[in-house]
Amino acid sequence: MSTVVTFDEFGGPEKLRVDDEHVADPGPGQVRVANRVVGVNPADLKRLSGAFGGKVPAVLGFEAAGVVDAVGPDVADLAPGDDVLWNGTGAQRALSVVSVEQVRRRPASVPAELAAVLPVAAATAFSALVQADVSEGDVVLLHGASGGVGTAAVQIAQALGARVVGTASEPNHDYLRDLGATPVAYGSGLVDAVRALPDGLGEVDVVIDLVGTDETIAATLDLLHGRTTSDDGAPRAVTITGGETSSAAGITDKTDARGALDEVLALAEAGRLRVPVQTFPLAEAADALRLVAGGHVRGKVVLTVD
Numbered sequence: 001m002s003t004v005v006t007f008d009e010f011g012g013p014e015k016l017r018v019d020d021e022h023v024a025d026p027g028p029g030q031v032r033v034a035n036r037v038v039g040v041n042p043a044d045l046k047r048l049s050g051a052f053g054g055k056v057p058a059v060l061g062f063e064a065a066g067v068v069d070a071v072g073p074d075v076a077d078l079a080p081g082d083d084v085l086w087n088g089t090g091a092q093r094a095l096s097v098v099s100v101e102q103v104r105r106r107p108a109s110v111p112a113e114l115a116a117v118l119p120v121a122a123a124t125a126f127s128a129l130v131q132a133d134v135s136e137g138d139v140v141l142l143h144g145a146s147g148g149v150g151t152a153a154v155q156i157a158q159a160l161g162a163r164v165v166g167t168a169s170e171p172n173h174d175y176l177r178d179l180g181a182t183p184v185a186y187g188s189g190l191v192d193a194v195r196a197l198p199d200g201l202g203e204v205d206v207v208i209d210l211v212g213t214d215e216t217i218a219a220t221l222d223l224l225h226g227r228t229t230s231d232d233g234a235p236r237a238v239t240i241t242g243g244e245t246s247s248a249a250g251i252t253d254k255t256d257a258r259g260a261l262d263e264v265l266a267l268a269e270a271g272r273l274r275v276p277v278q279t280f281p282l283a284e285a286a287d288a289l290r291l292v293a294g295g296h297v298r299g300k301v302v303l304t305v306d
């Protein structure tokens with residue numbers, strides 16, 4: 001038997017319970033992975049709340065890093081003992097059977113704690129920046145730069161040649177400086193504070209909104225006013241939180257992140273991505289989700305499996 005964190009009805013973290021499950025042998029095209037680190041994301045809270053629909057009972061978790069434990073009859077490219085990461089649903093368990101298409105090899109230079117958070121946060125950051133066509137010399141403003149997606153976005157934007165201004169609360173300003181961004185406090189005064197930055201940083205070319213409040217949307221429009229470069233006259237801005245106010249303002253929604261996983265894995269292997277993580281044992285997934293629900297995580301939260 002193997003450990004799983006499951007829930008029988010929609011709600012909050014209190015609905016999670018730890019259970020045992022029998023995990024089947026992998027079939028054709030599948031491998032079984034012994035998960036070592038499981039990424040925790042705001043999307044887990046949305047799935048748990050019922051906002052994504054789907055059936056219950058269910059298991060949270062969209063990403064993990066671990067070791068191949070068994071391979072299906074026709075799987076030639078992977079073998080037991082291989083270090084891997086994978087992207088899919090139901091990762092909050094000790095053993096997962098997944099399709100080989102969901103799996104990537106984990107390079108030796110990429111720690112499991114980093115590999116486990118690449119499929120959602122880092123791939124989302126990459127997709128949003130590429131969708132906004134960020135390139136050499138751009139000044140990119142990131143709303144919400146110190147969280148999971150933000151931490152990756154600060155580094156990926158710089159890898160694309162941009163200079164980064166990132167919003168965060170004061171206690172996270174040194175953290176952002178250490179990542180190479182220029183920090184600015186969010187809240188009233190944000191627009192003026194950005195405009196007052198030296199060395200041309202106040203002339204923002206692109207905004208990536210990782211927060212999606214009325215305040216971030218208004219600041220985006222203010223700061224990009226007159227600097228719209230896309231053919232259709234829309235602001236050069238991408239949001240990852242969606243919403244009617246953003247789309248009414250002409251801010252584009254980020255589209256699917258799946259193609260970005262190989263790109264961010266390459267950046268991680270090249271040593272260009274680091275993400276600090278706070279760890280909880282798998283059995284304490286509810287506490288990990290409570291921390292994420294607070295909305296002030298620096299870097300990422302992950303679960304570890306013994």
Ligand SMILES: NC(=O)c1ccc[n+]([C@@H]2O[C@H](COP(=O)([O-])OP(=O)(O)OC[C@H]3O[C@@H](n4cnc5c(N)ncnc54)[C@H](OP(=O)(O)O)[C@@H]3O)[C@@H](O)[C@H]2O)c1
Binds near residue numbers: 186241
């Ligand atoms: N569309 C997609 O594919 C996709 C993928 C991943 C995530 N998302 C969504 O994107 C959002 C961010 O995800 P995440 O994983 O980065 O979340 P996260 O790690 O929980 O973000 C926490 C960070 O947000 C910052 N923050 C909170 N309120 C802020 C505000 N008003 N202005 C600026 N920063 C603020 C906090 O900084 P301080 O502590 O300094 O306040 C903290 O560092 C979530 O809504 C998530 O659901 C969408």
